[in-house]
Amino acid sequence: MESTKSNIKNERWLIFVLGVVLLILGECSTCIAVGGENDHKNKDGQVVCSSRKHSAVLTEFGGVGDGVTLNTKAFKAAVDHLSPLASDGGAQLIVPAGKWLTGSFNLTSHFTLFLHKDAVILGSQDESEWPLVELLPSYGVGRDAPDARFSSLIYGTNLTDVVITGHNGTIDGQGAPWWAKFKAGQLNATRPYIIEILYSDQVQIFNLTLINSPSWFVHPIYCSNVIIQGLTILAPVTVPNTDGIDPDSCTNTRIEDSYIVSGDDCIAVKSGWDQYGIKMAMPTQHLVIRRVTCISPDSAAIALGSEMSGGIQDVRVEDITALNTQSAVRIKTALGRGGYVKDIFVQRYIIDTMKYVFWMTGAYNSHPKGFDPKAMPVISNINYRDWVAKNVTFPAKLDGIIGDTFKGICISNVNMTLAEPVQKLLWNCTNVEGHTSNVIPKACDLLPEKPAKFDCPFPQDKLPIEDVALKTCA
Template identity: 70%
Template sequence: MEMAMVIMLLGLLSMTSVSCRPSYGLTASEYPAMNCRKHSASLTDYGGVGDGKTSNTKAFKAAIEDLSKFASDGGAQLIIPPGKWLTGSFNLTSHFTLYLEKDAVILASQDESEYPLIPALPSYGRGRDASGDGLRYSSFIFGTNLTDVILTGANGTIDGQGSTWWKNYKKDKLKYTRPTLIEIMYSSQIQISSLTLLNSPQWNVHPIYSSDIIIQGLTILAPIDPISPNTDGINPDSCSNVRIEDNYIVSGDDCIAIKSGWDEYGIKVGMPSQHIIIRRLTCISPDSALIALGSEMSGGIQDIRIEDIVAINTESGIRIKTAPGRGGYIKDIYARNVTMQTMKYVFWMIGSYGSHADEGFDPKALPEIKNINYNDMTATNVTMSGNLAGIKDDPFTNICISNVNIEMSSKPKKLQWNCTDIEGTSSNVSPQPCESLADKGAGNSFSCPFPTDKLPIEDVQLKTCTY
């Protein structure tokens, strides 16, 4: 069993392009998008050369600057044809689509000078990798204060070529925090879909301080940890009204991590991540979580809906990470229909995840963790069912687990449930949870709640666009 899993993982990681997106029944020149564009151009119109060696940094910047003039006249799309298009960091614009054709590959430059230095995020106060005098490297593909921006394609590829960044990070050679692959800030109406993302220097997709977001049909691949540290798949951060669906992620860190700022900086900004639905996700991450809530959650996380999920050879299921000093809250979390295979922990909550931005945090700023609901889950080949550790004098409350069946590995932990400083209920859970999750009795009809209303982003219908 374990050997078969290793062979499968090696096979996945040796691929340069894996498609998991739905076909939509479209022709080769059509694609689904929130908005279509009146104007269109190819990168070759601006001198682009797709030989994998020639720098296209000037071509990308010239193309996007030129096409931005059509923002008030129906918008514009930039088509990336088949080929390998090497470039440094570049910025997006509003009412704009970046479309990668089949067999188009955008290659990220490994030259640090091609990534401008920009200020640290206000809700973090510093770079996560290094303080860097309050600066950090810009994302490879970056945008701020935008409206209506789309990155999509026919499963074209964006390759972050992150190996040099990973090595320098592990050798402590970086003065500034590594770039993310895609970061969009202070923006609305964002779509990132139908692409393959490879080898990001750090996080892959990082919308922050933004709203009305669809992230759909992505294949995200990175060598598993410790080769590619912090290569989280999708990290909505202080974002609202988000739809994440039909994604396939093999990650060196959490497949999805929901965040909202770090300690006193996140508390000051006070911008929660909320009203997020995650569905039809497949995750492989042997050293991290299927979905993490935190650890940077000081602006709050609430109303997260998770359903129809598969985790394979992943360290934990839905993991809550927080600590004294974080403040904020994680509440109204709902998950159902989750299938897990080969897991260290099915349920994991920790109140002592103690990395801090600096010494300025307030240890009395305690997080509020409540209303966490897990229903209809199965897990096989599991080492430990639940490791649930709240905070002394600040327990995690109203934890609900129902209709869960867990099958042990050949070498399970003797203690299957570790529960401290938590309160809640359970029903029809096997093996039976700890006493602090009061059993409502086997065979009854009790199930943990899941919202019946829809989020506004769920009603957004994609149009059929052409190029």
């Protein structure tokens, strides 16, 4: 009987998720202009971007879209062919309708990877198709295994002007074997991601569906001028480490108009781990996140950290929806992290079913060997305003660090309706300082309400990345 009830519950939840996906896709069908008057088609009827002088189709290099034939060599041959042409007006590789099984492949500069609406790139489940790459210098070791990590499915380093897009084509990481090996402790290298771009400038990833990543989905790291827009990201909510989008030591990034179902944080903002991140000193800064919907029952819609040793600063978040998600914004750090999380602004948040609306922890204690336990993180100037939440278990769990208080916390105009049965301790606050205004239910004594109502600040200026246009195709 319990099994039957569980199956019915799971079926209802799946129907709900699919319904929300269709709703979001319907609402966002006009969010991004995907056409251009000067875009045209080549002799085979395939889309050619007006912003790219040279174009080729994967089938020209032996690609077979039957879902069985391995296309790693075809992808590599296509990129190798287009790479020298890309410096002369740019190049585009078109992935036509079909199922294209492949291992990891690299991109090049001044390049667009374009997926037809009925194209599906399938990640190979053969580990030999995923070469090992260098460990990330701001992390020092791998996450799943200390000494090695696999290249991501779509990978690029030291690039300028790279675009991954399409008419909502799909990239399927086919992550199930990787998840099973992780749970069984059988990995000898850190799992790959679907997309990872390193040390690059002018990166655009938009109008795609990404499913079943072996680990994180989208990981721009050590990059500048990044736009991630119009993504549908889907992972089983029971699979760990399937973060949706992880901007990591990046400057000038825009994430918007996306829908994410994840077994981990929907968006996780990072900047390196302990002594490695402190040494590299590359913050994530000038980040805009807006119009994102998240479902993540065991994690956060937006996480800041825990790998924040290079610093996180000037993050502007607005118009977020979180459904059946553990927390809205979670700041994660610990003694030994160093770094900082400061100048964070979040406005207009809609929440339905959540354990902790506001969550900060200074005891996220996972460390590499040789870390400095005296490296103190700085958490300051955290601003939340204009939130509405219902079916909330706990309004807040705010735990700073003894001798390292989290300061400058501002919360205003927030209305939280509590789930039944109502808990006795609604606000759990230690080692934090700040103030509140018009917050229901009333905050803890460490965040007193000021006599006169006020709004927490939100920047009125624009960041340069907000005015950058997408390089679109028809």
